[in-house]
Amino acid sequence: MSERFADRFGAQARRAFVTVVRGLIQTVLAFAANLPLFILAVLAIVFIPLGVGVVLAPAVLLAIRGVANQQREWAAEWSGVPIPVPYRPEPAEGGPFARLRWLLTDPATWRDLLWTFLNIPVGAFLGILACSLTVYGLEGVFVAPWVAQVTAYGWGPFWPLGDYGVVGIVGTVVLGAALTVASVPLGSAVVKAHALFGQSLLAPTRNALAARVVRLTETRSDTVDASAAELRRIERDLHDGAQARLVALSMNIGLAEEMMKHDPETARQLLAEARSASGTALTELRDLVRGIHPPVLAERGLDGAVRALALSLPLPVDVRIDVPGRADAPVESAAYFAVAEILANVVKHSGAQRAWVQIEHTGDRLLMIIGDDGTGGADPAKGSGMLGIERRLGAFDGTMAVTSPPGGPTVVTMELPCALSSPKTLPSSGTA
Amino acid sequence: MRVVIAEDLALLRDGLIRLLGAFGFEVVEAVDNGPSLLRALTTHRPDVAVVDVRLPPTFTDEGLRAALQAREKVPGLPILVLSQHVEQLYARELLSDSSGGIGYLLKDRVSDVAQFVDAVRRVAGGGTALDPDVVSQLLTRHAREEPLQALTPREREVLGLMAEGRSNAAIAAALFVTEKAISKHTNNIFGKLGLPQSEDDNRRVLAVLKYLGG
Numbered sequence: 252m253s254e255r256f257a258d259r260f261g262a263q264a265r266r267a268f269v270t271v272v273r274g275l276i277q278t279v280l281a282f283a284a285n286l287p288l289f290i291l292a293v294l295a296i297v298f299i300p301l302g303v304g305v306v307l308a309p310a311v312l313l314a315i316r317g318v319a320n321q322q323r324e325w326a327a328e329w330s331g332v333p334i335p336v337p338y339r340p341e342p343a344e345g346g347p348f349a350r351l352r353w354l355l356t357d358p359a360t361w362r363d364l365l366w367t368f369l370n371i372p373v374g375a376f377l378g379i380l381a382c383s384l385t386v387y388g389l390e391g392v393f394v395a396p397w398v399a400q401v402t403a404y405g406w407g408p409f410w411p412l413g414d415y416g417v418v419g420i421v422g423t424v425v426l427g428a429a430l431t432v433a434s435v436p437l438g439s440a441v442v443k444a445h446a447l448f449g450q451s452l453l454a455p456t457r458n459a460l461a462a463r464v465v466r467l468t469e470t471r472s473d474t475v476d477a478s479a480a481e482l483r484r485i486e487r488d489l490h491d492g493a494q495a496r497l498v499a500l501s502m503n504i505g506l507a508e509e510m511m512k513h514d515p516e517t518a519r520q521l522l523a524e525a526r527s528a529s530g531t532a533l534t535e536l537r538d539l540v541r542g543i544h545p546p547v548l549a550e551r552g553l554d555g556a557v558r559a560l561a562l563s564l565p566l567p568v569d570v571r572i573d574v575p576g577r578a579d580a581p582v583e584s585a586a587y588f589a590v591a592e593i594l595a596n597v598v599k600h601s602g603a604q605r606a607w608v609q610i611e612h613t614g615d616r617l618l619m620i621i622g623d624d625g626t627g628g629a630d631p632a633k634g635s636g637m638l639g640i641e642r643r644l645g646a647f648d649g650t651m652a653v654t655s656p657p658g659g660p661t662v663v664t665m666e667l668p669c670a671l672s673s674p675k676t677l678p679s680s681g682t683a
Numbered sequence: 684m685r686v687v688i689a690e691d692l693a694l695l696r697d698g699l700i701r702l703l704g705a706f707g708f709e710v711v712e713a714v715d716n717g718p719s720l721l722r723a724l725t726t727h728r729p730d731v732a733v734v735d736v737r738l739p740p741t742f743t744d745e746g747l748r749a750a751l752q753a754r755e756k757v758p759g760l761p762i763l764v765l766s767q768h769v770e771q772l773y774a775r776e777l778l779s780d781s782s783g784g785i786g787y788l789l790k791d792r793v794s795d796v797a798q799f800v801d802a803v804r805r806v807a808g809g810g811t812a813l814d815p816d817v818v819s820q821l822l823t824r825h826a827r828e829e830p831l832q833a834l835t836p837r838e839r840e841v842l843g844l845m846a847e848g849r850s851n852a853a854i855a856a857a858l859f860v861t862e863k864a865i866s867k868h869t870n871n872i873f874g875k876l877g878l879p880q881s882e883d884d885n886r887r888v889l890a891v892l893k894y895l896g897g
Contacts, residue, residue, distance in 0.1 A: 526794050533791045537768055546768045550736070550743040559772040565823050 263435050267385045270438035272668075273329055274381030277445060281374030284318045288365045299554055304348055312354045312363075314610060317451050319363045326446035327451075333445075337362075337455035339462075340650065359459065366452040372447055381441040384434035391427020398419040398683070467527075474646040477639070488539050496532035500525050548587050552577045556587050557608060564598055569607040576671030578617065586610075586617055587669055589640045593621045593663050596636060600623025612671055619665040627659035640665075684807055687732040689720040689746055689761070690765075691739055699733060702793070706800045724753035726758060731807035734896065735790075736766040736773070742871075747773055758782055761808045765790045768812045771896075780893055783885045786812035787847075787895030806867075811848030811888045818846040821834040821895040833875050841868040846891050850884050 275556045291311045297306035316338065323334040337359040340351050354360050387409075395410050396419070410423040455463075503525040510518035542545065551610035554572045561568035577583065590608060603625030610619045631637040631653045641651050649667035685849055686708045690696040694714075700710050716739040716885065731894050733751075738745040746787050750762045762866045763786030764777060775813045777785050786806040793799050802812035822843055834842065844854045851869065855862040869887075876894055 271734040332883075398834070529794060530791055533789075541768070546766075547770050547772070551772075555772060559770045562775070563820055565827070 267435050271385050271550040273442050274378045277374050279373050284313030285367045287372045289316050298562050302325040309350050313361050322449050326449050330443040330446040332450050334450045334454045335458045363451050377445040381438045384438050388427050388431030388434050397422040442621045470645045473642045492535040493532045495526050553583050567605050571609045573611040578669045582669045585643045592636050592640050597623045617667040617669050621661040625659050625663050626654045628657045629655035629661050684708050684730045685711045687723045687729040689734040691715045717749045720749040731761040735762050758864045759784050760805045769816050774817045779888050788814045810885050811845050818843050830876050838872050842872050848888050
């Protein structure tokens with residue numbers, strides 16, 4: 252019984268302590284981050300016409316996003332208030348002006364800025380309130396009544412100290428204890444109120460969500476079209492290729508069976524033909540399978556598949572891959588085919604002597620950079636291959652950027668948001 | 684000659700058992716998954732093993748991994764790896780310990796029974812049997828480079844067959860010329876590529892592959 256009480260007491264004490272710390276953190280954030288960032292942001296935006304702001308504003312606005320994202324994480328972690336990140340995707344290419352425009356035209360930037368300003372008083376007030384409830388209660392129990400015996404203590408109006416003697420001391424301790432106990436749920440409620448305040452400004456607005464739906468609808472219909480076309484191609488390849496060859500094969504074998512008795516020589520020839528037809532059918536099927544999902548990708552993941560691909564190309568390709576784990580199969584496949592298509596372009600069009608591939612997983616995305624020392628001049632708008640890659644990546648909210656000045660070199664950067672699973676091999680069906 | 688077979692599809696496994704049996708091999712065990720393969724290889728220590736790359740339980744490169752692990756425990760254990768697709772990456776891994784007794788072929792090659800059995804025997808004898816697809820990829824990759832440019836088309840053909848692991852006699856038979864003509868070609872090839880001559884067939888193959896793989 253008493254052990255249970257001790258456990259519960261411990262849990263409540265921990266909760267109170269955590270709330271005090273969170274209140275302090277929010278207060279410090281309001282003064283140390285929001286206040287200076289708001290001032291800097293206003294100055295940077297004012298200085299845009301002078302030129303300095305063009306460089307300064309994106310830096311400050313991105314720093315504000317960093318703080319806002321931290322607030323979003325805390326709101327979810329501390330109070331269970333989910334605040335999705337509302338920002339538009341960063342443009343794949345373009346100089347500082349494109350970047351500035353991307354930031355300034357995003358309504359989320361301005362809502363961030365409003366939050367940064369309002370959170371200075373709101374965050375500070377709620378933060379101090381969250382921690383002072385507990386601290387003041389504890390003061391009533393452990394500090395005020397005792398110090399008041401020795402010296403005139405600025406105890407404030409709440410504690411019944413002064414002329415009441417022992418009654419005053421007992422009253423103060425009781426009141427202090429009651430406030431301390433009450434501060435546990437109250438403090439959490441104040442922290443949650445602050446989270447809800449953040450949610451009202453930092454969450455995506457209806458407009459932003461509507462824009463996201465439009466984008467998703469587009470990419471989904473692209474993806475559906477592309478996979479329907481892909482299935483038609485596979486059907487045609489099978490129908491005209493392997494299937495037709497197997498028909499001819501079984502015909503030849505049947506004929507050979509008939510011939511076996513009275514014309515063994517012709518039967519032997521037919522069987523030899525049948526064998527060579529089966530070889531061709533197998534080769535066709537192998538190429539088809541490679542186009543659908545390369546076996547080495549199933550066996551070794553993106554890392555092994557890209558290395559195997561690099562080895563099969565007629566020019567040296569330097570491969571550096573740092574991906575600890577495996578992405579989901581569809582993402583892995585999209586990433587592989589994007590890299591394969593770019594490398595195929597390098598071989599066909601660039602006239603390069605060397606190429607390199609760098610793949611790494613940073614934060615929550617896969618970053619793939621492919622470069623060559625060729626003649627450059629690659630234009631993503633031309634050529635269905637590049638558009639195909641954009642579509643493949645788009646289905647997973649991925650992006651692609653190409654820099655390819657005339658004379659080279661060409662560098663293609665692709666990003667694909669994805670999470671990694673532990674580096675175990677994924678099960679798949681079929682056999683090699 | 685004692686053989687271990689690893690193949691998960693019953694149809695193909697029975698086919699391999701029947702085929703090798705018909706050519707006088709004794710199949711000591713036929714397994715259908717990676718863990719039993721590793722056990723079978725290390726306990727039976729067969730004269731040669733014929734192994735499918737993709738096996739249960741993961742259906743990835745189980746067979747290849749088991750083969751490599753077994754060869755770590757039993758260096759030079761002859762293993763012929765079969766697959767529906769060939770990758771230079773895998774060929775490189777198999778050949779990396781350069782102790783010979785390695786084969787890596789497309790499953791399709793089984794249909795040419797005589798050649799397949801020859802490849803199994805070659806691997807069992809510590810030789811190499813590399814799929815023509817792997818070899819041609821290696822050759823295309825280096826086709827633009829200077830030393831290979833200097834080879835005549837006939838010499839390139841001989842180099843390809845040599846890289847597959849065939850002996851001079853076998854190359855001579857395949858190209859319908861005398862063995863003497865082939866050894867002249869190989870001398871020229873080794874001279875032009877600046878490789879050390881070797882009487883030992885297997886060491887010769889490994890030198891060629893190292894040259895092409897580099």
